[in-house]
Amino acid sequence: MRKNSTKLIILSVIALICMLLFAFYDIKGGFSYAFPKRLERLFAMVITGTAIAYATVAFQTVTHNRLLTPSVMGIDSMYHIVQTIIYFALGSSSIFVVSRYLNFGVSVVAMVLFAVILYRFLFRADKYPIFLLLLAGMIIGTLLGSLVTFMQVIIDPVEYESLQARLFASFMNVKTELLFISAGIVSLAFLYGRRILHKLDVMSLGREHAINLGINYDKMVLRILILSSILIAVSTALVGPITFLGLIVSNLAYQYFSTYKHSVLIVGASLISVIALVGGQFLVLHVFNLTTTISVIINFIGGLYFIYLLLKESRKTA
Amino acid sequence: MIELKGLSKSFGKKTVVENVTLKIQSGAITSFIGPNGAGKSTLLSMVSRLLDADTGEVLLDQSDVKKMKSDAFSKRVAILKQANHLNVRLTVRELVSFGRYPYSKGRLNEEDNQFVDKALAYLNLTDMQDKFLDELSGGQKQRAFISMVIAQDTEYILLDEPLNNLDMKHSVQIMKILRKLVDELGKTVVIVLHDINFASVYSDRIVALKDGRLVKDGPTNEIINSESLREVYDMHIPVQVQDGCRICVYFNSHN
Numbered sequence: 001m002r003k004n005s006t007k008l009i010i011l012s013v014i015a016l017i018c019m020l021l022f023a024f025y026d027i028k029g030g031f032s033y034a035f036p037k038r039l040e041r042l043f044a045m046v047i048t049g050t051a052i053a054y055a056t057v058a059f060q061t062v063t064h065n066r067l068l069t070p071s072v073m074g075i076d077s078m079y080h081i082v083q084t085i086i087y088f089a090l091g092s093s094s095i096f097v098v099s100r101y102l103n104f105g106v107s108v109v110a111m112v113l114f115a116v117i118l119y120r121f122l123f124r125a126d127k128y129p130i131f132l133l134l135l136a137g138m139i140i141g142t143l144l145g146s147l148v149t150f151m152q153v154i155i156d157p158v159e160y161e162s163l164q165a166r167l168f169a170s171f172m173n174v175k176t177e178l179l180f181i182s183a184g185i186v187s188l189a190f191l192y193g194r195r196i197l198h199k200l201d202v203m204s205l206g207r208e209h210a211i212n213l214g215i216n217y218d219k220m221v222l223r224i225l226i227l228s229s230i231l232i233a234v235s236t237a238l239v240g241p242i243t244f245l246g247l248i249v250s251n252l253a254y255q256y257f258s259t260y261k262h263s264v265l266i267v268g269a270s271l272i273s274v275i276a277l278v279g280g281q282f283l284v285l286h287v288f289n290l291t292t293t294i295s296v297i298i299n300f301i302g303g304l305y306f307i308y309l310l311l312k313e314s315r316k317t318a
Numbered sequence: 319m320i321e322l323k324g325l326s327k328s329f330g331k332k333t334v335v336e337n338v339t340l341k342i343q344s345g346a347i348t349s350f351i352g353p354n355g356a357g358k359s360t361l362l363s364m365v366s367r368l369l370d371a372d373t374g375e376v377l378l379d380q381s382d383v384k385k386m387k388s389d390a391f392s393k394r395v396a397i398l399k400q401a402n403h404l405n406v407r408l409t410v411r412e413l414v415s416f417g418r419y420p421y422s423k424g425r426l427n428e429e430d431n432q433f434v435d436k437a438l439a440y441l442n443l444t445d446m447q448d449k450f451l452d453e454l455s456g457g458q459k460q461r462a463f464i465s466m467v468i469a470q471d472t473e474y475i476l477l478d479e480p481l482n483n484l485d486m487k488h489s490v491q492i493m494k495i496l497r498k499l500v501d502e503l504g505k506t507v508v509i510v511l512h513d514i515n516f517a518s519v520y521s522d523r524i525v526a527l528k529d530g531r532l533v534k535d536g537p538t539n540e541i542i543n544s545e546s547l548r549e550v551y552d553m554h555i556p557v558q559v560q561d562g563c564r565i566c567v568y569f570n571s572h573n
Contacts, residue, residue, distance in 0.1 A: 064405050198424025204406045205416065208399045211368055213419040213470070214392030260406040 004257055004264050011271040018278040019046075026286060043183070044174040045281065048235040048242070049249075049273035051186050054193055055228035055235075056246030057253065057266050061204050062221045066254065067309060069246040070232045074141035076241040078114045079233075080148045080167055082107050087163045088151045097162075100175045107237040108185075108230075115229035119222055169240035169295035171281055182238045189231055193266075196224070200262040242295050244302025249273040251309060319344050320365060320395075320474060320506075324374035327360055334360045336530040337374070344473075346522035347500055347507045349538075351514060353551055356527040358510045359400070359478050365508070366397035366476050378474075392420040396472040400479040402463050404451065410462045411447040414438055417469030437469035441495060457488030464492065468499070475499065477509045481516065489513075493520045514555075518542045519563045526550040542566065 022042055027034050059070050086096045086103070096102050118137065152160060199220060203210045210217045232246075253269035280294045320342040327335040335357040342348055350358040363369040365376050367383060376383045383391060396417075404413075414437055418430040426434070438444045441461040451459055460480060467475055477496075481489045493516055499505045500522075511517045517524055517538070524541040526534035528550055534541050541547075542564040547555040555568040 198419075201424060202416065202419050205404060208368055208397070209416070211388075212366070212392060212397045212467075213416060214389035216388045258407065260408055260412065 004259055004261075004268075007256060008264065008268060008271070011268060011275070015271050015274045015278070018275050018282065022278050022282045025282070040174060040176055040179060041171045041281070042278065044171055044179055044239060045277040046274055047179070047183055047186050048239050049245075049277045050270040051189075051231040051235040052242065052246045053249050053253075053269035053273040054190065054266050055231035056250045057262065057269050058193070058200060058224050059228040059246075060250055061200050061262070062224050064204075064206065066251060067247070067306075067313065069243075069250075070228050071141075071241065071243050071246070074118070074137045074144060075111050075115060075229060075232050076236065076243055077141040077144035077148070078111045079107055079236045079241055081144045082110045083163060083166050084148045084151045084155075087159050088155055092159050092162045100178055101181075104178050104181070104237045108233045111233035111236065112226070112229050115233075116226055119225055167240065168293060169242045170293065171239055171277075174239060178238055182234050185234050186231065189227055189234075193227060196220070197262045197266070200224070201260055204260055204262075240295070242298055244299045244306065245273060245276065247309075248298070248302045248305050249276060251305070319379060320508075321377040321380075322361075322365065322374070323377065325361065325364055325371045325376070326373045327357075327364060327369065327371055334530050335364070335371075335527075338527075338530075338532045339374075340525060340532060340535050342474075342506065342508055343523055344506045345500065345504055347496060347509065347520060348523045348525060349517035349521040350508070350510045350525050350527060351512075351517050351550065352527035352533075355529075357530040358527055361527065362397070362476055362478050362508065362510055363399075366395060367391065368397060368399070389420050392470070392472075394472050395474040395476065396467045396470045397476040398463055398467050398478065398480065400482050402459070407450055407452065409448050409450055410443055410454070410465075411438065413451060413462055414443075414447075414465045414469050417466040417471075420470065433469050433471060437465045440468055440498075441465040456483050457485070457491070460484060460488070460492065461495075464495070472505075474506045474508070477507065479510050479512060481511065481513065489516065496520065514542075514547075514566050514568075518566065539564070 019042055023035070023038050027038075056069050060066050060068065083103075086094065086106070090096055096106060118140070152163070155163070199215055202213050202215055203217065203220065203224075205213075207217050210220075235242075249269045249272045250265075252272050253265050256272075257264050257268050259265065276298065277294065280297050284290060284292060284294050284297065322338055322340050322342075325335055325338045326333065334355075338357075338361060350362065352358055360369065364371045365383075367376075370384075378386065378391070378394065383395075408416075411434065414434050415426060415430070417437065418426060418433060422430045435444075438447050441464060443458070443461060443465055446454070446458065451462060454462065464477075464480065467477075475496075480492055484492065496507050496509065497520055500507055509521070511521075521538050523536065524534065524538050525532065526541060526546070526549075533549055534546055543557055544555055547553075547557075547566065553568065554571045555566045556571065558565050558567055
């Protein structure tokens with residue numbers, strides 16, 4: 001078996017190759033026009049990829065479940081409903097659509113608030129087990145989803161067209177200004193996230209062992225859930241929801257590294273995530289010639305992988 | 319010294335522990351005994367801060383444990399619960415190293431590694447330190463968890479039914495190790511036990527609970543007798559003395 005540091009280097013090299021290919025392969029038109037655009041997209045993919053990887057691994061550690069991701073908590077649905085309400089109530093010409101800043105700000109704040117309020121009300125660790133919280137999140141997600149469908153059915157078809165574009169992940173039209181704000185928020189979150197890597201290791205032992213070893217467990221769970229909400233909210237508001245990405249990269253990282261150390265798992269998951277996004281986007285551009293989108297590819301592969309994981313899991317318990 | 323003052327806990331309408339006040343003697347093994355559902359594990363969980371008490375307080379050297387810092391507390395009191403299933407795959411050494419977390423915060427130094435070595439040696443695990451936990455037998459696994467608690471180097475060690483699912487040989491082995499911890503290293507051990515004879519042979523003091531209430535608290539000799547045990551278990555338990563040990567022969571008892 002290879003050592004984990006070797007594996008990390010291999011992944012880094014692959015990620016680097018993907019990034020170089022994406023940045024330089026087959027540049028047409030003016031280099032000075034195309035190159036900065038490509039760098040911007042690359043930057044967006046790195047931010048989104050690492051944010052989703054960290055958020056998912058940390059989330060799965062505190063929920064002790066490797067098949068759940070923060071989108072199960074209804075965060076993606078919250079993004080859908082915020083966008084739909086804006087289009088439904090104010091129309092596509094409103095300032096909340098036109099101004100990317102406002103739209104970004106409103107979406108992020110709504111998603112994080114939603115998560116915080118949900119946890120505040122539901123999260124009483126000694127009263128409700130965590131699966132109840134997740135169940136509540138799923139039900140609220142479904143409720144929001146139905147509301148979204150309801151509004152989309154009676155909305156003006158032209159508005160609906162433009163709304164649709166917002167609801168699918170896309171790296172093609174990322175705005176530079178938002179990129180820097182997102183990078184700022186994600187870096188701040190990572191600064192805190194780095195400090196708690198060892199705490200995550202201890203928390204993966206379970207509540208009782210973690211408390212025994214001096215972790216203020218219930219407070220830390222709440223903090224980590226909020227941290228992952230912020231990371232997912234920012235990446236969703238930046239490029240749109242990529243539901244299955246977190247699930248794929250976290251589980252591939254667990255399988256590939258087989259370690260408990262979050263310093264390795266999270267860096268590994270981030271690299272895999274960047275490879276998936278940049279490599280996937282490269283395929284979309286140069287192999288599929290834009291006939292499909294990255295979120296379709298990732299959700300297709302991710303869906304298959306999810307079914308595989310479920311089957312594997314059920315065979316283990318049988 | 320650990321002092322429990324008027325501790326109570328209810329789950330829904332059911333009161334599991336009711337107004338328990340007692341002092342835990344330092345440098346001794348204290349066993350919690352009692353019928354199923356007497357509240358032994360709940361009481362231990364409250365002492366170790368795994369559960370918040372509804373009323374009452376736990377004092378560690380006169381200070382309220384709720385007001386103590388989590389990491390300061392974890393350097394003084396260690397708890398091991400009975401269900402020790404882990405979601406992560408660890409080697410024995412990795413698990414035992416986690417016991418150093420309160421001191422090392424994840425970065426083991428030379429001193430931490432020495433403590434880990436000693437804790438492994440103490441439970442005869444040195445040879446299998448690089449094995450994964452899921453490759454071990456029940457007894458070896460239990461020893462690995464106890465070794466983690468020893469690496470934590472606390473004055474107080476609380477154990478919730480550590481003999482569960484262990485055969486006689488391993489049970490004796492573990493009780494002997496606990497005795498050594500108290501006699502050689504001066505630790506204080508509090509243990510929830512189901513087997514009354516292990517409690518009788520190895521503990522210095524016994525605390526008996528029934529329906530959430532404290533019914534007996536005293537030196538082992540004063541509690542292991544038919545009269546006191548009837549109060550706790552509602553059955554006749556003959557006690558015989560064998561090689562200086564008081565053994566309860568209840569297997570064929572009529573009421």
